Amino acid sequence: MRKWMTFMIAVAGCVTMAQAEVRIVVNTGAGLDTIDAKTVENLFLGRKKELPNGTKAVPVTLTEGAVHEEFLGSFVSRSSSQFKSHWKKAVFTGQGQPPKEVKTEAELIEYVAATPGAIGYVGASADVSKVKVVAKK
């Protein structure tokens, strides 16, 4: 029994360690210090179009990968397929276009750094010196 419990705790520990930290980053000119998870969800689902300070928001996402999956689960409460389905609904009812997609975290950082109002996400190992981190999970 004790061995079984030790095994389960070890597995749980591995799962926890496997979860990548996600940091929400914005353009340095956005004038934001922090942002709450609900606002992040609303921005990436197109329900809100403005950052909390009134600047027009320009969300940008990664196309796929562990950081993308972790971001969707932690901040948007959706799986990757549910997120795609949400934006297909918007596209085919005329209610919006999905956020811009980039393939790598480096491209995302470059885009956010160069675009006023841009908001995106990266993992723990990304160089965030050109952008501002406003939330993490």
Next chain:
Amino acid sequence: MQNQKTRFVMALSLVLSSLTGFAQMEVDVHGFVSQGFMGSTDYNFQSLETVDGTVNFNEMGINFSTAISDNLRAGVQLFSRDYGTVGNNSLVVDWAYGDYSFNDTIGLRVGRIKAAMGLYNETRDIDLVRTSILLPQSIYNETFRDIQSAMNGFEIYGMLPMNSVGDLLYKLQVGYTDVDSENSGVTARFAADGAVDISDVESHNTYVGSLTWLTPLSGLRVVGTASQFGFKGIGTSTLPAALGGSTVQSAYDLEEVHSGSLSAEYMTGDWIFNAEYAYSQVDIDVDFYNVPALGFSTTSAMEQSGGYLGSSYRINDLVEVGSYYSIFDNINDERLTKDLALSLRLDFTANWILKLEGHWINGGEDVYPANDNPGRSVSDGDDWYLFAAKTTMSF
């Protein structure tokens, strides 16, 4: 009617292309094509010849949209559908509107807009965004899709933050429905029940109010909808020879259809759970105006309700499964129709899906006597089965 639509579409396309040409704006183009098959035991399902198996079951659409400024978007979607005797692949404008967002709290859409009823009414034309082929028929009757899914008018919408108790999305819509009598489900449904040919169908004003509560529990939304709409048309039928065999004309008027619904959807991990309940009530006035012997008016009331419980689960990138149990209550006739559906969805690529679906049905609400179902003799104890397959490609 078709000429008018063609001219409208051409004019809109011209305006969009002119705008994009002059202002060098980007136009997003997306589209889809679906082709299905349906077969059934015992009875033909709604307006389809399903007992023999039918492929008169398709949908296709293409849309163009552009951002004119930070706050203003415009777009149009052209749509065509075949559903047995309904649709017949006539080209319609599914939606076409300008959308001005003043801020996150309030925006305005004008033109042909999607009707915000329940969880899925706005997206019911889009097969690729759900697990099942058929949405639960107790709420989303396929025959009536053409009159329920969109209206010409305007919509005020927005989001109201409620801090610790979540957010509230609202939509207020006013408009009217452009009914193509020849291909409409209204015509098919009337003809199906009473052997009456309905023509010149026009709508009364439609009013819709929808509130979506995005609850503090992540992934849970609750939707309440109230609506009022109505239709009128001319009915033509022929009296039996024993009664002279003359033609009887009547004016049908469903002046005020009152409808309300309460819905909830919960997404967690790869699961989606959903439940909806709807109730509607209508007074139907019939005026037999051209036959002196029948020269009177009648009024009858019709009440119905329906609901379902459902769920879906994505197993991996390829496979998704789903199921729902739906009950429709024809309150006037004291008859229930039950439907248990099992769906399999396969995503071969990001742009190509295949769905397979089986239904166990008990009851006769979806059996129309005029569609080779003589006598509508389905008793409450009758079980019958429906099978559907559908593939969709999109871009």
